[in-house]
Amino acid sequence: MTTDSSVHTSSVQVAPSSRISGAGEGTGALGAAPRVDFERLRSTRLANVTTMMSVHDLDSLVLGQESNARYATGARRLWLSGARPFGPGCVVFPDGTAHLLTTWEDGVPASIPFENCYGLTWNPSILVNELRSLAPLTSSSRIGVDGMSFAALRLLSQIAPGAELVDMTTELYTLRAIKIPDELACLRTAAAVTEGCLAHAMTSLDTGAGVEAVTGRNLAGRFMKRLGDYGLTTTASPGNFIALPALSGVSSSPFRPSDDVWLASGALFEGYEADCGRTIPLSLYDHRAASRSNIGWRDLYSRWADLREAIIAACAAGAPASGLLLAYSDHGVDPPPCPVAHGLGLGVEPPIIGEPGRYPAGDTELRAGMVLGVTAMVKGGDHAFASTDTVCVTSAGGEAITRLAFALPDDPPADDD
């Protein structure tokens, strides 16, 4: 959408203060200068939303997805798991006035007067009355929405009879895809947190001794505990702590000395998700020679390193999203049975890059300011090696903002072949 790109460009031009970047990544506040200028973050995001509304000639925007409500308002509401049916959780008008579904002011930014909040109710007629008191909504002829449900259809037809409901799901994702500098600061913090939690989980594997007693559940638990130490509580999921080649799930049985343990998760910082995944090949840590694997580790490792480098390089502004799949085929590697990349921001977002036909994101042009979670996995013999990184799309190629080292033993593995 050509009209939309001007919106993004103008928003990207907000320059971060050099003092902010100098503070590094952390979750705490700093007196001299904030690590993230949340006020500027909120106002820039809201301006992007209202610009989009004017481009699409919307009189009001009714948001049900928590990530969109957070993008538009900065509201921090209770995290609930799963996809939820669409309902009017937030209403935005072209002048930037926002109304939020919340019973209390906790988590509502100061920029939104508490009078603009409407309380939780179980009664649709109470909700209808609340929303009817918003004059610009009842008189709207075009209402943007980010989802739909049968209940919401009934509700909106009572509040604004005859109004045209315009699905803005894709447009909102398009808007959110390009990160402003303050969003990148949030993502970098999330990346640092994710890495710290993963590193903490890895410590229960890195000696090889007693690994027989460690399960994916133990690793997932250590991740969550470390997250709490950082002052945070939410992740994209319980994470993936399992033996490769499985990439998703938390295993319940103890790892075996020959397992290649996959540790991957994504911590949320102010709603922003950064994913990181690393492999710990247990056989490389097992010093009992008899059980050492005789696969060509050097070969597997270098094939994976080449693939990872290629797939990150493919995250270049102007390149097609299908370039990431091409990186796999160029290296003679079958892509894993899941998307090899997806957008990251206020949670997982498009483009979802995977099997052509299922996730038809191949034509999507990657643009500077996008952030992707990209996965590189290679298999060889009975072993596999994988990584997931959070990568910023730039004109010079991808820049990985996850940089957790691959904790291979100091003693380079000898190839037995």
Added chain:
Amino acid sequence: MTSRTASPKREPGSTLHPETLQPETVDPDPLHPQTVHPEVLAHLGMPPPDIRRMHVERRDKLRTMLDDAGIGVAVFLGTTGVSYVAGHCTPPSDAGLANHRRPVAVLTSHDPLPYCATPYPDMLPPELSGHRQAAIPTTTEEGALLLARQILEWASPIPDAIGIDELTGALHAHLARALSHLSGRQISLIDITRSLARARLHKTDDEVACIAVAQRMNELAMLTTEPLVTPGVRQSELTGQFLSRSLELGCDGWALDPIWQVMPHSADLGPATTHGDLAFPLTSTDRILRGGDVIWVDTGIIFQGYASDFGRTWIVGARNFPALADDAYPGTAQRRASLFSRPTPAQRDSFRRWHDVLESVVATIAPGVTGTDLIRAATTAYGGKRPWPPHFYLAHGLGLESAEAPLVGTDLGHAADDSLVLEEGMILVLEPETWGPIHCGYRGEEVIAVTPGGCRLLTHHHYAPYDD
């Protein structure tokens, strides 16, 4: 669940979708001691759930409800709907991930088993291994077309109306049109949320047992969290300990960000609310808890899709939590011994009033009793007032959602409470609260199953430090 088989070899030139090549689910026992900690089942107080039987009974029940509503083909994309009809245990996750990794199930009239397109093939029960397909995105127009094609392939003959439990923006805009276009007939979509809700309202014995398992895991995890409730701990650290232990005990994830809310000593301290009553629940942060803070706890973890609901009130630094084995958490005994906070007489009194309300309502619960009867029991025991805030309820249901029907005492009003008649198999979570200035009150939750003769409690957790 772990998959331990080697990945099947891909045939050269295979056109199968890669996601259909996932290994079969290997561990058919969701209650395997490696998955569910033996201590969870040891104290369950009822036979453990038979997951396979539960799947069959749920499907049969839902089929009956859909038949009653004249629905032949039904599409499920809500997390609860897919779980109910297919036994698909979608990993609980952030909405962003859930929206883009959404399984879809289709129940037809010619096959007792549903078909399922899922990004998580390992999470489908083994009996559906021949009924699964690669994931279909539901947030795009292309996805809507793929889904329409898939529905027409699975459901033959095609009825004029297809039931569906949830919509996305893209499916609302494109699915009916695509179905009509591809089939050459006018096909409309019908809301089946009522049929699904009717089926889910009464739990089978195995569903009750799943809730009991989740509840037991939740309570055991709390036993290792309570010793940390000392001055200086952060809310987020309690979350970390609680979820960490829950994962080790066998939970699949959590329904909500755990709540450890510090209650205000005065209503004026806020935060402000739309109704002028107390705010609850507030999101946890890195807040550092202070000695003597009164904490209202509210958590829900998930097992086989079913949620627990745990509510208790704690006092930071109180030393009355039950002793734990010191070797499990070294140092906690010493930490506790150095502390001094105890409930004041006013705090004990607020707990006693809460407990009176609870006992009064529990004594009333039986098939045939109405929601209004429960409200009367609660308000009579509480001096004529309602011991719960306007935005909540005296009781809510529990199942695949952490708050679902039946609801008692909501702003739906008297007619709704009058028309609710308790029946065997319903689950109620009673959550009265007795907040007052200075003492900060007591709030706790009790999970209760309605039985033919009355009810049985699924909550078996202590009330320390209030009840010694």
